[in-house]
Amino acid sequence: MLQAEGVWFRYARDRPWVLTGDDLGIEAGEVLGLCGPSGGGKSTLGRVLAGHLRPDRGRVTVDGAVPRPRRAPHPVQLVLQQPERAIDPRWTVRQALAATGAELDGLDERLVHRDWLDRYPHEISGGELQRVNLARALLVRPRYLVADEISASLDAVTQARIWTLLLEHCREAGIGVLAISHDRPLLETVAGRVLDRSPVPDAAG
Numbered sequence: 750m751l752q753a754e755g756v757w758f759r760y761a762r763d764r765p766w767v768l769t770g771d772d773l774g775i776e777a778g779e780v781l782g783l784c785g786p787s788g789g790g791k792s793t794l795g796r797v798l799a800g801h802l803r804p805d806r807g808r809v810t811v812d813g814a815v816p817r818p819r820r821a822p823h824p825v826q827l828v829l830q831q832p833e834r835a836i837d838p839r840w841t842v843r844q845a846l847a848a849t850g851a852e853l854d855g856l857d858e859r860l861v862h863r864d865w866l867d868r869y870p871h872e873i874s875g876g877e878l879q880r881v882n883l884a885r886a887l888l889v890r891p892r893y894l895v896a897d898e899i900s901a902s903l904d905a906v907t908q909a910r911i912w913t914l915l916l917e918h919c920r921e922a923g924i925g926v927l928a929i930s931h932d933r934p935l936l937e938t939v940a941g942r943v944l945d946r947s948p949v950p951d952a953a954g
């Protein structure tokens with residue numbers, strides 16, 4: 750299980766608290782939706798869960814232990830809205846995937862077609878690039894995936910296609926997913942349950 754236990758976080762000592770004792774649990778293979786207004790702290794929570802930000806108080810555990818990836822990839826991978834920011838434009842798709850250190854044998858070819866491998870990011874569409882971005886996160890065999898607005902800039906057909914492929918992969922591999930979006934109908938379609946995050950009232954620390 751991926752668990753946040755009493756997590757507090759603020760970006761600096763002189764900044765307000767964004768997370769104030771948050772608790773959250775995701776079972777292996779579960780898809781949990783996280784909804785809420787802009788600025789409510791959804792992305793911040795996602796980044797804390799994926800180990801990109803360290804909580805000021807509280808902890809994040811995977812199966813009861815705080816992940817301490819040194820050479821191994823983090824068991825919680827984070828994928829964001831804009832794949833063009835995540836993938837170096839000077840690398841081909843193959844190079845971007847290989848940079849994870851994982852064998853390309855494990856590539857999910859439903860997500861990434863072979864004939865995209867030797868193209869550069871600008872030579873595939875935005876939806877295709879997001880599929881590469883997801884495949885890259887899945888290539889390192891995470892236990893959990895935080896999908897933060899991954900389909901927000903895509904048309905409805907592409908959005909549905911991406912979620913279908915992603916959920917299929919995660920179901921087969923038993924990967925738990927935190928789907929973050931401001932789009933509640935989308936979350937109700939893809940997730941088994943949906944949590945609402947309200948903005949933090951002025952929190953004392």
Ligand SMILES: Nc1ncnc2c1ncn2[C@@H]1O[C@H](COP(=O)(O)OP(=O)(O)OP(=O)(O)O)[C@@H](O)[C@H]1O
Pocket residue numbers: 760767785786787788789790791792793794931
């Ligand atoms: N790098 C940062 N440095 C300082 N403050 C930040 C940083 N990132 C986010 N914040 C602040 O933290 C608060 C929560 O932001 P966050 O991005 O987590 O919310 P969100 O619910 O994901 O919003 P949105 O739906 O607009 O993406 C906001 O007040 C935001 O301004």
